[in-house]
Amino acid sequence: MNTARKRNSARQESLGVILHHAEQIFAESGFRGATMQAIADASSLPKANLHYYFPTKLALYREVIQRIFTIWLEAADSFDTSASPREALSSYIRKKMEISRTHPCGSKVWANEVIQGAPIIQDYLQTTLRAWTDSRIEVINRWISDGKIDPVDPRHLLYMLWATTQHYADFQHQVVTLNGGKRLDDTQWEVATMNVTNIILKGIGA
Amino acid sequence: MNTARKRNSARQESLGVILHHAEQIFAESGFRGATMQAIADASSLPKANLHYYFPTKLALYREVIQRIFTIWLEAADSFDTSASPREALSSYIRKKMEISRTHPCGSKVWANEVIQGAPIIQDYLQTTLRAWTDSRIEVINRWISDGKIDPVDPRHLLYMLWATTQHYADFQHQVVTLNGGKRLDDTQWEVATMNVTNIILKGIGA
DNA sequence: AGCATAGCTGACCAACTAGTCAAGAAATTG
DNA sequence: CAATTTCTTGACTAGTTGGTCAGCTATGCT
Structure with missing residues (x-):
């Protein structure tokens, strides 16, 4: 059992390494631009080994996308748990900003995919994302009819929340360049988060 | 002279057709994913003809990017000509929303490029965009010290302005999907523009 | 130890793609 | 008309890339 677990964990280890580097390479180069050879090199594995774990490049890509989507959905819980609009939105914005900071590559892969018409993940958009969106719209509408926020x-x-927070991941390179080539430090991330939060909350009269 | 002009205009015609379709294909597939053959087919020209007008794929791509960037810069004039923050920002947001509607492909190509670390247009970012940004920051700071808007x-x-307006171009597919698969009509675009404008203006106390 | 299974890898191939080129068609000029 | 320049195009090449496969090694089991 101990040895079996050892082999199994080695498998998980390999899968993790491949997926991690695949996410980076796909973010850097897009689906088509990324090569299995590049992912293999980044993972310090021979290319044929990738094809042992993932039959095709597409299968690997799908897996990468799936992971990102899961992370985002988890961040979205704040919308339910918190009571007031201020709390709910502050918490949601903060979480999404954190994801932009810690998982910029995932966000980039997603952006790339949607920009190109979501050929691979169309089903996610139509099912899971759509359902999620509809339920949050109800929440927001309730805030409005309760007079807690302006009638927006x-x-x-929602689009504004997504756009502003994901901008710091997707356009990271532009943000960094305009910051004199230096990545945002802790303070600057906090400033960014507060600016986004304050402007949006005040903007909707929350 | 008349004939010479005729030939010259035929040249401009060809260039225009190629650039137009190149923009679409690059937006759909990214730099690497786009093939000269695909652009040729879309333009109804043999591939070798493309290489007559543009020596390399990279040269064609650069030209596409250049055009988008020019359009954006022109939209940015509102910042100078208008006096009050309300006017300046309303006008800028409206113009950027219009560009998102009329030139979604251009915006997508730009987004793709920046996501991938701007390998081709790094110089634009560091020179033109940087200078533009710095000058607008001054304008905004003046508004703040004049007490016309909150100290943001x-x-x-600026990032918020870019992110929110370009979202409607870059994530067009997602927006359309969440709109029941239908493109936004005139009214919906107006609603979108007003929402973005109102929330941001109120959000900064303009 | 001996057998079986999971994991690893170098070498290979078929398909694709950017770019070339030579030969011609069409327009322009003197 | 002839000469010249511009434009067009099918056919070709060199290089790249996703994916295969046969054989190898390491691990686990009895």
């Missing part, structure tokens, strides 16, 4: 269009508020 | 970080306000 919930859909566009 | 100008940089993050």
Whole structure:
């Protein structure tokens, strides 16, 4: 049992290493631009070994996308648990900003995919994302009818939340360049988070 | 002279057709994913003809990027000409939303490029964009010291403007999917523009 | 130890793609 | 008309890339 677990964990280890580097390479080069050879090199594995774990490049890509989506959905819980709009949105923005900081590559892969018309993940958009969005729209509409926030269009508020937070991941390179080539430090991330939070909360009268 | 002009205009015609379709294909597939053959087919020209007008794929790509960047810079004039923050920002947001609607492919190509670390246009970022950004930051800072808007970080306000407006181009597919598969109509674009404008203006106390 | 299974890898191939080129068609000029 | 320049195009090449496969090694089991 101990030895069997050893082999199994070695498998998990390999899978993890491959997926981690695949995410980076796909973010850097897009689906087509990424080569299995590049992912193999980054993972310090021979290319044929990748094909042992993932039959095709597409299968590997799908797995990468799946992981990102899961992370985002988990961050979205704040919308339910918190009571007031201020709490709910502050918490959601903060979580999404943190994800932009810690998982920029995942966000980039997702952005790339959507920009290109979501050929691979269309089903996610139509099912899971759609359901999630609809349920949050209800929450926001309740805030409005309770007079807790201004009567804004919930859909566009959501887009604004996504756009502003993911910008720091997807356009990381631009942000860094305009920051004099230096990555944002702890303080700057906090400033960014507070700016986004304050402007949006005040903007909707929360 | 008349004939010479005729030939010259035929040249401009060809260049225009190629650039137009190249923009679409690059947006759909990224730099690497786009093939000269695909662009040729879309333009109804043999591939060798593309290489007559553009020596390399990279040269064609650069030209596409250049055009987008020019359009964006022109939209940015509102910042100077208008006096009050309300006017300046309303006008800028409206223009950027219009560009997102009329030139979504250009925006997507730019996004793709930046996501991948701007390997081709790094010089634009460091020179033109940087200079533009710095000058607008001054304008915003003046608004703040004049007490016309709240003391926000100008940089993050700019990022918010870019992110929210370009979202409707870059994530067009997602927006359309969440809109029941239908493209936004005139009214919906107006609603989107007003929502973005109102929330941001109120958010910064303009 | 001996057998079986999971994991690893170098060498290989078929398909694709950017770019070339030579030969011609069409327009322009003197 | 003839000469010249611009434009067009099918056919070709060199290089790259996803994916295969036969054989290898290491691990686990009895």
